[in-house]
Amino acid sequence: MKSDTDIILITGGSGFIGKYITKFFIKRNFFVINYDINPIKNFTSPNYKFIKGDVAKIKNLRKAFKKKIKYVFHLAAINGTKNFYDFPVKVLEASSFGILNVCKLCEEFKVKKLFIFSSSEVYNESKIIPTNEKIEIKIPDITNPRFSYAGGKILSELVGLNYALEKRIKSVVIIRPHNVYGADMGFGHVIPELYKKISLKKLKKNIKLKIIGSGNEIRSFIYIEDFLNGFYKVFRKGKNRNIYNIGNNEPINIRKLISIFARILNIKISISGKNGHLGGPKKRVPDITKIKKFGYKKKYNIYNGIKKFIENEKIN
């Protein structure tokens, strides 16, 4: 590593977004330390170091902070809707101890800028669509374990923003990703799950698909390459104690999404639905005016994004 190379510590750098971010920043001549429970499989680089560990354990996390770190990207979190219902305490431990430990160490090691990855889940079901960053965030039912995740994200934002307010960390920026997709993201998300179900039918010409929910739920999905470009804009231009939605403002319902798969794969798909998870929002679309002001422009519409996803996704 050259002496003037900037060092980034990424927590959760082995996950879906983390892997892409790690490689993206290494390509741009940063040195990346990835602190995660699991390593990135089959990846090495002279500008990369993996340290195994849990963000909830400060003694171990401190080992990752030894070097002169300029930026921290805090991504480590337990994701996947099923986990929110099955292991809410684990989800909360990772987010609450995680953010407190990360902020404490950013203060101690005088990190220049901390980027906290929150989530669109903090809006729950907003009445105002598209939803901008100033609109209230909420937990509508404290007894529903689904909100272990959103609750942990709200806490993370609170802790980070107040560390910055008290000037204990120089600069803290909040990112709220909205339904990012791309190859190699695991199968616990809408797009890969649909694709896997379709692929398991061995691409017959007419297939029947069972989905969770009615199919009328509206989301807006952002392709990983667009997400990285949006994040890079925020990395370069994001201001202290500011929040940035990163997503796509092209809403689509799940039925339409399935019809795009059908069009690309040249097959017919008929669907039947079952009830969705309790507490899942019916519609979510971000207002992305703030990142557009930084010069962000999407490259992929949903059709081209799904096409690229199918080209790159390997299903065993």
Ligand SMILES: NC(=O)c1ccc[n+]([C@@H]2O[C@H](COP(=O)([O-])OP(=O)(O)OC[C@H]3O[C@@H](n4cnc5c(N)ncnc54)[C@H](O)[C@@H]3O)[C@@H](O)[C@H]2O)c1
């Ligand atoms: N993918 C999306 O569409 C999306 C949407 C909104 C928010 N986010 C947020 O962006 C971040 C990255 O998301 P992702 O899709 O890459 O998630 P992911 O689940 O693929 O990756 C999370 C990573 O964190 C690690 N991790 C979990 N608990 C940990 C702990 N206690 N200590 C250390 N590492 C731990 C996991 O091993 C994994 O590698 C997360 O904070 C997520 O909540 C993602």
